[in-house]
Amino acid sequence: MxxxxxxxxxxxxxxxxxxxxxxxxxxxxxxxxxxxxxAYALGWVRYAQGNVAPTPPPAPLSIATVSPAAVAGQQTKxxxxxxxxxxxxxxxxxxxxxxxxxxxxxxxxxLEGGAPLVTHGTGAxxxxxxxxxxxxxxVLEAYGPERRFETSTTLQGSTVTLVGGGDASLTSNDLDALxxxxxxxxxxxxxxxxxxxDSLFAGPVLSPTWRRTYLGEEVGGITALLVDHGGSQATxxxxxxxxxxxxxxxxxxxxxxxxxxxxxxRGTKAGTQLAVRQGDTLREIVxxxxxxxxxxxxxxxxxxxxxxxxxxxxxxxxxxxxxxxKDLGMDTTGLVLRDGSGLSRQNRIPPTLLVSALQTxxxxxxxxxxxxxxxLPVAGWVGSLSRRFNFDAEPGRGRVRAKTGTLTGxxxxxxxxxxxRGTPFVVVLMADGFxxxxxxxxxxxxxxxxASVATCRCSA
Numbered sequence: 001m002x003x004x005x006x007x008x009x010x011x012x013x014x015x016x017x018x019x020x021x022x023x024x025x026x027x028x029x030x031x032x033x034x035x036x037x038x039a040y041a042l043g044w045v046r047y048a049q050g051n052v053a054p055t056p057p058p059a060p061l062s063i064a065t066v067s068p069a070a071v072a073g074q075q076t077k078x079x080x081x082x083x084x085x086x087x088x089x090x091x092x093x094x095x096x097x098x099x100x101x102x103x104x105x106x107x108x109x110x111l112e113g114g115a116p117l118v119t120h121g122t123g124a125x126x127x128x129x130x131x132x133x134x135x136x137x138x139v140l141e142a143y144g145p146e147r148r149f150e151t152s153t154t155l156q157g158s159t160v161t162l163v164g165g166g167d168a169s170l171t172s173n174d175l176d177a178l179x180x181x182x183x184x185x186x187x188x189x190x191x192x193x194x195x196x197x198d199s200l201f202a203g204p205v206l207s208p209t210w211r212r213t214y215l216g217e218e219v220g221g222i223t224a225l226l227v228d229h230g231g232s233q234a235t236x237x238x239x240x241x242x243x244x245x246x247x248x249x250x251x252x253x254x255x256x257x258x259x260x261x262x263x264x265x266r267g268t269k270a271g272t273q274l275a276v277r278q279g280d281t282l283r284e285i286v287x288x289x290x291x292x293x294x295x296x297x298x299x300x301x302x303x304x305x306x307x308x309x310x311x312x313x314x315x316x317x318x319x320x321x322x323x324x325x326k327d328l329g330m331d332t333t334g335l336v337l338r339d340g341s342g343l344s345r346q347n348r349i350p351p352t353l354l355v356s357a358l359q360t361x362x363x364x365x366x367x368x369x370x371x372x373x374x375x376l377p378v379a380g381w382v383g384s385l386s387r388r389f390n391f392d393a394e395p396g397r398g399r400v401r402a403k404t405g406t407l408t409g410x411x412x413x414x415x416x417x418x419x420x421r422g423t424p425f426v427v428v429l430m431a432d433g434f435x436x437x438x439x440x441x442x443x444x445x446x447x448x449x450x451a452s453v454a455t456c457r458c459s460a
Contacts, residue, residue, distance in 0.1 A: 083457065125351070129403065152275060162196045166200050192253075203312070250263075414427070419458040
């Protein structure tokens with residue numbers, strides 16, 4: 001709406017107003033300059049821009065010999081024996097932080113294995129995206145880190161079928177390359193019909209335990225055929241990624257000289273195989289899923305766990321994840337899983353199970369599970385922690401590698417923290433029951449808690 005009268009600029013004001021401006025403007029400018037200097041000194045500028053950390057990037061996490069990040073002027077020290085008194089003191093500080101509320105569950109344990117040395121709270125908690133740690137461990141155990149899933153095409157009569165193999169890494173470029181190879185294999189055939197087959201996965205494509213508002217914004221339909229992750233939070237996720245991929249494949253076939261009659265229809269992979277496109281390794285997909293907390297990819301990975309057990313549905317996949325963890329020697333008492341991403345608010349995970357999962361993945365005798373830890377976001381640097389660990393939590397940058405988990409009223413961090421002595425610990429923090437407007441305060445409190453372990457001489 002336009003104002004009733006146009007605003008007057010300083011040059012249009014009276015002499016009296018000019019005189020007032022001559023006094024007020026320099027004063028305001030002085031205050032602004034002072035405020036800017038203070039903001040910079042306090043780190044607010046860096047906070048607004050994200051972390052512009054003063055330390056070099058952390059070294060890759062070595063599972064066999066976990067070490068702290070390379071910090072200027074600091075040498076890595078030999079890991080020591082946990083100091084029980086120091087750990088108890090750190091835990092008291094965490095529990096005493098009122099920002100974390102009354103429902104905090106926490107555990108600190110040695111990375112090399114064993115029960116938690118200190119804990120707070122009992123029972124299981126809503127994990128949110130920390131669920132992805134369990135999904136990652138299970139899918140790596142089921143297939144191994146070098147497994148690649150395929151997308152292919154077949155020909156029966158004049159029908160080309162695009163067959164989804166559950167490759168979560170399939171990109172538009174990959175799909176175009178598959179279309180080019182398919183066109184070459186078709187030879188003199190220049191007109192086809194197009195079908196698509198996503199029957200590798202079964203059951204509903206959306207979990208009945210998800211809030212309707214998640215569809216499109218946080219996740220899309222879970223199918224065995226998707227391109228470019230089926231969408232993104234920025235562009236929105238597709239309810240039917242399979243049809244979306246088929247429509248895009250049709251355009252690529254046309255681009256490569258093949259006429260496609262009609263619209264893509266659901267079909268079967270029967271016929272002669274024409275072309276195959278292999279995706280990224282499972283190791284790469286798991287690491288990306290954890291670093292960026294990609295819900296769509298996590299659910300595809302969960303379906304593969306179900307597929308390996310013979311039931312690639314939501315229920316079958318979560319049952320298979322639970323069984324796989326149990327087979328790995330973990331105590332799954334209290335575990336309730338309704339999905340593989342953590343979007344379901346019905347999920348419940350005991351902190352002790354997360355401790356066991358991280359310890360198992362970090363075990364040098366289980367190198368196939370290593371991506372479940374190497375893929376953890378790095379505080380202040382990588383993935384969903386890249387813009388966190390500011391102010392008091394800055395010392396945790398590069399020394400904390402943890403999976404984030406956030407839903408309304410739920411926030412958590414679970415991962416590996418290297419203390420000031422160079423000793424790695426598994427730290428699990430799960431908070432819930434707080435008001436939505438407290439989310440940022442809780443998140444900062446979790447960062448501070450993790451940083452307190454990083455700065456503690458919790459070993460000797």
